[in-house]
Amino acid sequence: MFKKILIANRGEIAVRVIRACREMGIKTVAVYSEIDRGALHVRLADEACLLGPPPSNESYLSGEKIIDVAKKRGAEAIHPGYGFLSENPKFAKDVANAGLTFIGPPGEVIELLGDKMAARKTMINSGVPVVPGSEGGIENQTQAMKYIGEIGLPVLIKAAAGGGGKGMRIVNSEDEVASAVRGASSEAQSAFGDGRIYIEKYLAKPRHIEIQILCDTHGNYYYFPERECSIQRRHQKVIEESPSPIVDETMRKKMGEAAVAAAKASGYVNAGTVEFLVDKDKNFYFLEVNTRLQVEHPITEMVTGLDLVKKQLIVASGGKLDLVQEEIKPRGSSIECRIYAEDPKSNFMPSVGKLELYREPGGPGVRVDSGVYEGFSIPIYYDPLISKLITWAEDRTSAIDRMLRALNEYRIVGCESTISFHKMVLKEEHFRKGDISTHYIQDVLGGATYEESSSPEDDFAAAVALTVNRMEEDGKVRAQAVAGKQKVNKWKMAFPPGMNRL
């Protein structure tokens, strides 16, 4: 096992990796930008090195500097976390070329799976179901029309290098095809420097269900119970749960085996996630592979009792995974709510500030993965994630109720947060029944102007506390005034300022 590793990340995920290392007796090197000098991941690490100014491309995205720091500090491996350099094939290769271990799959695998079109082809060849569409790329309207004839409208035109909804167009009618092909290609060219596009059937209201995989270098491949991440806003997951309310044991096995087939086809090593879209008839289709530890990995840990970060470290150091596939089963139910520094009342506008009051929930079945502390100022430069609140309970309804309880205990003052938004979803009938899709937020919540719930009773209690608080303050001021009445000037002359406060 490694003696020391560097964590090329910040925030809650850096803290998460440091915690696993601590438990395994591995020393940690944190890296940070100027604005993160006081960040929690720096405070918890054994060693820390400044990378540069706050902007990501001068700090957390600066691969060369990070590799340099790792070598200087004697770290044997680099954990990239998620985001930043985690899915950058060049970085993974550079780390390996520098004689260090990249804690993740090899650069070549990241490269293959990062190319959506190449990944799709690999999956088709290994029998993993993909969304009906073109096998390779399309170049013009005529080719697009040929596929539309086969699979029918609506379709999605997507960029091979795509991500985050860029270079993606929905086509609902034939007269939109020409402009969609042109638009997607030029957008992909400018966003990724790669204008290649392909075509896929557009699934109406799919669910997003993904499978965690874990593979060692000794030919062992494992799949984990599924995570359902259908609750999304602007293609970003906000609530995840495991297991999915619609997946039974047969489907779980089928999806798991497909995910392992995908892993084998791409020569996968370490932890990864195979994402699928699921239609209303429970057919599942390969979407993409995320070649890193996912944000939502804790819910898998909660239902399986396995520590995925520790497993990553075992795999990266050449160790063998001693798991038995049949024994990796979900026990109970787990949910994660991503708590962002965003204001649900103003269309989720980022709301940064100093955390004047910050109190995390606790008690049975509650886990908080956070990268902040009371008094910390959330910087404007990075993802505004404050924490991930995770609950576990014996069944889905109990996990939801436990989450509501934990959200009620969570106290954040100093910036707005998405806590109240989560409460609204967790009380909503469709969500509670498990009747969800990736369109849930726009369809069910309807983008309706969001109102926080507050009873007149609470309002009055707040007013009473403020009144009493103010009266006491006024009383203190008056007492001072009385003490200094009449010959105020003499008092002031006789005592330096502050002395008359007895």
Place this chain on the structure above:
Amino acid sequence: MMTYYVEIEGKELAINVAREGDKYIIQNDEHDTSVDLFKVGDGFYSLIMEGKQYDLYISNKDGSPLIDTGQRAFSARVMNDREKAITKFAAEAAVGGALPDLKAPMPGLVVKVLVEAGREVKKGDGLVIVEAMKMENELKSAGEGTVKEIKVNAGQAVDKDAVLVTFE
């Protein structure tokens, strides 16, 4: 008995209060009760009123109190008799009045200024685009008015509450 006026989210409550031992008598149109406000720590209070317990946090930064009930955080304004009278007078004195200055709601980078001095704006018109955390946010006019001065340029970094645009 003293009277205080508490403004929460546009509503105003007049509350009479008096100290009685270590408790407080609270009276208004609907309530006449004794409450127990226990200071737990700096800013932290536990209020017991009519048998119910409220876990509260009060912050008094910058003279405008903020209270967090756990269900939500309010910005509030608390006035005593004298302040209430002054406010009333000031409100009557102000005729019409200009729009308040547009201030940056968060620290960020000015991406684009959408108006210029002299421009007449309506409620909801975009004024300035500010980028924070890689997201662009269009700041809109709160009402009708005329732009007096633009205080920032595109590309400029601004702190929270920095004045961006003033009105006539």
